[in-house]
Amino acid sequence: MRTYPYIVKALSDKISHNSAEEYVAFRSKMQDLLQAQIVGVQRHSPTVVELQIRAPLAAQKFRPGQFFRLQNFETQAPIFGQTRLQTEALAMRCAGVQGDTVSLMVLEVGASSRLCATFQPGDPISLMGPTGVATKITQGGETVMIIGGRLGAADIRAVGPAMRAAGNRVLYIAGFKTADEVYCQDDLEAAADAIVWITACGAPIPARRPQDSSATGDFLNILTHYAATAPVIPLQEVTRVLIIGTHRLVRLIQDARHGVLRQYFSKSPNFTASIHGPMQCMLKGICAQCLQWQIDPATGQRTKAVFACSWQDQPLDIVDIDNLEERLSQNRLQEHLSNLWLDYLFAHYDIERV
Incomplete structure (x- = not known):
């Protein structure tokens, strides 16, 4: 309620305006800034693929060390063998930006990350971020x-x-x-x-x-x-x-x-x-999928759980690595089965990929 009066005041001189041209220009600008689209897919090694994504506002806001949440759209994902090639949400490290383009590096370790090689230039893509915390960069001396x-x-x-x-x-x-x-x-x-x-x-x-x-x-x-x-x-x-x-x-x-x-x-x-660790929403405190225990380095006892998507780089001494390993293994069976099924689809269907 504290911000509502300011919003009303800012829009007060627009209430009587009903220009369709003004709305079209606004909508076009917002769509250009916020709608992410793949412009390039390049394989760099047997297990690494680079995605170049045009996302002007995301590129503008990025700071080194932050990451993005990437996922393809269900309605755009192709179907092979009665299986829709839809990815889960992926946490993607950013290799940098150039103009309006964000470069994301995909490490092919699971079914969802391997599906990124099937993306095509021109595909719309769901890109959220940048999220996480930027790396501390001091002004000289380090x-x-x-x-x-x-x-x-x-x-x-x-x-x-x-x-x-x-x-x-x-x-x-x-x-x-x-x-x-x-x-x-x-x-x-x-x-x-x-x-x-x-x-x-x-x-x-x-x-x-x-x-x-x-x-x-x-x-x-x-x-x-x-x-x-x-x-x-x-x-x-x-x-x-x-x-x-x-x-x-x-x-x-x-x-x-x-x-x-x-x-x-x-x-x-x-x-x-x-x-x-495992992540889902990457919105810094919503779904709790990324909760990670921290410990007292002197006693080894757990002190608090933090959202890893809002603090993805943590002091080494307070990280509960046992907890991290347990969280990473919780979906191992599902991930293994999904990988085997994707192997089958790639072997039996003509699925284009880089």
Whole structure:
């Protein structure tokens, strides 16, 4: 009721207007600003697809580190084998904006994310956001280490350049299973002052700059070896660490910072971890699908539950990783069955995809 009088006052001089042209112009402008449409679908690796979406207002409001809620429309989704190819709501990290276009990176891990490869330019799409919290970017003086793989590569393309433009240094620890998972290497190099490329198996990723290094093997062993040598950016100079990846990576770094890496972080940097638990509405406090427990780091006891969609990057010490793992496994059977059924549809029907 406090805002109602101001709305009435703002519209008071419009009450007697009945111009159809004015409404058409208003409607056309709102439709242009708010109606999202796919303008490009590009595959970068066997498991990563980039969606380019024209969404002028969303692009204008985006800040590095935020994410979007993506879903196709039920009435627009095609039907194959009596199955409508409709996705569930997906939380999408944004790789950046260019003009009116938002770039979202899709990691194909489940049926809904795999369906994104079937989208076509010109398709209308449901895009909500940006949501979540933007990454803190200080004006100079920081050395930030970003640890991540395929998911981290999407985020650093937006966050890294912003941090460097503000006068900070960025060290990217890039962990991939194989070299063919790497995508947009030019953009990743532009986003970081130095990169440590790590692959779990196969050939190493080519290090194309003198300040970068590359190795294949155990992730933690390679990171520890990097810390023990004389690197371009020593871990002793790191003032903040961002972990953008799976719950397994979060747990690995949580254990390592108090173990094999403890001696190298002499500046006691703040550690922040991405919490990619199940999400649904992503409206910051509505459906409670994303509730995530936090703990007292001294006792390990749970303190409070927070909405992860409104605080997607949380201090590492207070994250209840056991709870995160349990939440991520709650729909595992359904997700497995959906993936098998999608395999069947792709094998038996001519479904166009990139």
